[in-house]
Amino acid sequence: MDLTELTGAILSYGEICDHCLGRMVGKRSFGLTNDQRGKALRISFYLARNEPYKPHEGTCWICQDFFEDIGEWADRVVAALEGTEFSTFLIGTRIPPLMAEGEEMVWSDLSLSFAEPLKSEINREVGKAVVERTGKEADLSRPDVVIILDPVSGTVEVQVNPVFFSGRYRKLERGIPQTHWDCRICRGKGCERCGFTGKQYPDSVEELIGRPVVELFGAEGAVLHGAGREDIDARMIGTGRPFVMEVVSPRRRTIDLRTVEMEVNKQAEGRVEVSLSGWSRREDVETIKSDKAHKKYRILVEIDGPLSFSELKSALEALKGV
Known part of the structure; x- marks a missing residue:
């Protein structure tokens, strides 16, 4: 028609x-x-x-x-x-x-x-x-x-929508998990075991970095996406671990990252420090999580009594692949 x-x-x-x-x-x-x-x-x-x-x-x-x-x-x-x-x-x-x-x-x-x-x-x-x-x-x-x-x-x-920035963190204190863990007993609801915090550990790398980030951006939360993770009882030193921080529902978006870096390092002094490299995108989260990271551990071994070189060599060989 x-x-x-x-x-x-x-x-x-x-x-x-x-x-x-x-x-x-x-x-x-x-x-x-x-x-x-x-x-x-x-x-x-x-x-x-x-x-x-x-x-x-x-x-x-x-x-x-x-x-x-x-x-x-x-x-x-x-x-x-x-x-x-x-x-x-x-x-x-x-x-x-x-x-x-x-x-x-x-x-x-x-x-x-x-x-x-x-x-x-x-x-x-x-x-x-x-x-x-x-x-x-x-x-x-x-x-x-x-x-x-x-x-x-x-x-x-x-x-x-969230904003993302990337950098590296160094964990200077043992006993801190990378991210928030809910209490195993109450599963985050709060109980006597966790002091009614709902947390298995008092702090995490995510929270130590995230608290000042939330304040500066006026955000609802901050989520850390790391390139792998270290054990709770291990430090992360050297050049640090790459990460992307996701800032959830920020009221402010154009914060100077140098200011963010300084404030995080000030509030987490002696426990965690960061070096920020720039703004990121959501795609970088998938990239950083899919990267295969190589770790280097430094250990201090205390031995009782004398040890021959051949015994030391045998012990080191036994550690390969562990």
């Missing part, structure tokens, strides 16, 4: 706004908004039929006139992001099933292959309004924050 017939068929389903009407041919032509496409289709339809023009009135049966409130939704997003540092963002929407099913029914009935989903237009239009209000950029691949719109509840949800 031609566009005039198609428009008539779409209008027969019920009252529909220009956005939803235009979105039925959203992948045709360029340089037009769906609102403009819808207006053009509606005008052409009534011109072709030589009938009085009827603009959209009432409530759109597909989107419930969502697009009349784009500015209000953008304001909600800006308010929800207040106090969070970000340069890029991404808008997402939880489309109610009835809305999605409604437009999909039209696509199926009319065999439409050039329609655009409602979710795509909502995300784009709200995103454009947020750009106007904040001057920030939309990023579809690596946004600093993701904002989810919920048309049913009228609320927005903010998901702050």
